[in-house]
């Protein structure tokens with residue numbers, strides 16, 4: 119069969135398994151951890167016990183041949199709660215940074231450590247953004263200087279908005295190794311547990327996803343072994359030499375391709391949040407009576423729900439298409455990965471807002487979960503590339519014009 123929109127038995131089993139965990143463990147804890155605004159270590163431990171918070175789980179889903187394993191799992195997890203979902207998934211984002219840039223030895227050494235053990239789970243952080251370098255990664259200032267005498271790299275700078283920043287055992291840090299090459303002169307490093315010179319700066323108090331820790335990470339003469347340069351020195355030197363040769367016309371194609379592959383996973387999270395709010399609003403609209411009838415009997419409400427469901431399904435299809443393309447080596451000729459994240463993120467914002475509207479006054483209170491879901495949804499138009507940046511990438515890809 120050339121095309122099928124049906125899930126395999128394995129995929130359905132995965133969906134049910136993650137959904138069960140989300141329903142039994144995550145949902146009941148969501149309000150508490152949103153209010154506490156801190157990492158839910160107990161839930162991470164529960165997830166580790168059942169094998170959901172583990173390298174094996176994320177590796178298996180990331181390599182699932184259709185590409186749909188990860189989006190299916192993430193949608194269910196974030197259906198449970200986005201803050202706790204991100205507390206669980208944040209480490210996998212850092213692990214993906216190591217897997218895509220590291221040597222097999224580095225992946226084998228560091229990625230298992232990132233998750234810790236069942237008894238004592240750990241988290242990892244991916245630190246790229248800086249106070250003056252958010253969307254504009256090329257403006258990065260954190261410096262990595264090689265000390266030949268000791269075979270060490272010395273990192274100095276301030277990273278911001280890092281998920282798990284400062285509480286992580288392992289930090290994956292991007293830094294400038296050759297300022298003249300701008301974005302092509304960057305490299306990624308592992309900062310091992312307990313390294314002197316790395317400290318947590320401000321912890322941010324956020325609008326949503328409050329069970330996920332977000333903080334500044336300060337690097338002051340932070341010395342790490344030469345072996346912590348992801349990909350190794352030889353590969354870096356070759357890459358820098360190539361970039362110097364083609365510096366004028368050079369663009370950062372490899373990293374753009376990586377983003378196209380990772381963005382559907384973020385889109386799947388947004389789909390999960392949107393679906394959670396939609397399902398809650400649908401049930402509420404059937405129960406709540408005004409003017410002697412259920413509010414869903416009014417077209418104004420029923421049509422809103424019809425639009426919500428339609429846009430969620432449309433977003434999911436874009437996510438699945440991009441995830442399938444990534445796994446099957448298809449070329450992203452129209453930035454389909456960015457498309458999926460853009461549509462899913464904006465769908466989550468719109469649908470959660472509509473859910474609040476359907477709940478009326480109740481929707482505006484913290485006694486009902488859609489208020490939290492609406493706060494959580496907003497992050498999906500901001501992190502992992504804002505909606506504007508997604509549009510920029512799509513526009514440049516379809517036009518071939520360097521649109522600003």
Ligand SMILES: Cc1cc2nc3c(=O)[nH]c(=O)nc-3n(C[C@H](O)[C@H](O)[C@H](O)COP(=O)(O)OP(=O)(O)OC[C@H]3O[C@@H](n4cnc5c(N)ncnc54)[C@H](O)[C@@H]3O)c2cc1C
Nearest residue numbers: 244245246247252253279280281332500501502503504506
């Ligand atoms: C909760 C949270 C968790 C995060 N986790 C991480 C993490 O783990 N690791 C990490 O490295 N980063 C992380 N980030 C950072 C995140 O990726 C950035 O916030 C995001 O890339 C936007 O950067 P900025 O905040 O500096 O906004 P800016 O880049 O300053 O953008 C501000 C506004 O200007 C717009 N804009 C900027 N440039 C253009 C342009 N060329 N054309 C049109 N519009 C433009 C943007 O779309 C946006 O609307 C996180 C952020 C948050 C809030």
